[in-house]
Amino acid sequence: GISDDFELCHSHGTFYYARRPGRAIVRSDDSWHRSIQEASERVRVLAKREEAPAAPPPDVFELWRQERFADVLAAIEARGLDDPDMAVLYAAACAQCGRIEDAERACERLIAESAVPAAGHFILALCCEGAGDVPGAVEHQRLAIGLDPSFALAHMRLGVLARRRSDRALAARELADAAALLEDEDERRLLLFGGGFPRDALIALCRSELANVERTS
Structure with a gap:
């Protein structure tokens, strides 16, 4: 049969059907199709993000080489201090950035809990030097x-400190030991x-300091 949307009309001797006034053509609603397409696209984008490899963590030793000490701290704080190398680097970076109290606390943890307590004493010695506490620096380098005993740079720093204090015997012994040990440091x-110096330059520095001690003996 004919839909109620149409009515019978007569005009000029002809009968025909016409759509009733106010009856709009109902078109199919394709919004559900668009929604599915949009949802599928979102899923595809999210899946692509998950498949993308994570950015590698920054090389903290390279950051240190570039003297980007604040970036070193940020990278280590994000990574954690479980690795002994990271714990040493963190303490040293704190000292370089002037965060002396943080450096001292980090060194105390290194001395008490880590496999590298000598590094903790070395960094504490540097903090003492920076504060003008030469006796404290000497004590930590001795420790x-x-x-x-193979820590060449500790021997070197102790030798330099001893020379400043006019302790020629200690200075000569420590600088000679440092020059020899630096070969394998x-x-x-x-x-x-x-201090950013290559091995050869540090050995040359020890020998120069040692020569100065011997000249004044």
Whole structure:
């Protein structure tokens, strides 16, 4: 039959059907189709993000080499201090950034809890030097050497401190030991505690300081 949307009309001797006034053509609603497409696109984008590899953590030793000490701290704080190397680097970076109390607390943890307590004493010695506490610096360098006799840079710093205090015998012994031990000093310790100088330059410095001591003896 004919839908109620149409009515029978007569005009000029002809009968025909016409749509009733006010009856609009109902079109199919495709909004559900668009919603499905949009949802599928969101799922595809999220899946792509999940598949993308995570950015690698920054190389904190390279940041240190570039003297970006604040960035070193930020990277380590994000990573955590479980690794002994990171704990040493954190303490040293705190000292470099002037966060002396944080550096001292970090060093105390290194001394009490880590496998590298000598590094804790070495950094504390540097903090003492910075504060003008030469006796404290000497004591911590002695402790560092006692814990790790192969720690060339601790011997070097103790030798320099001894020369400043006119303790020529101690200065000569420590500088000679440092020059010999630097040949095999760990690369990372050189990077962290060598003041940016390469191995050869540090050996030359020890020999120069030793020559000065011997000339004044």
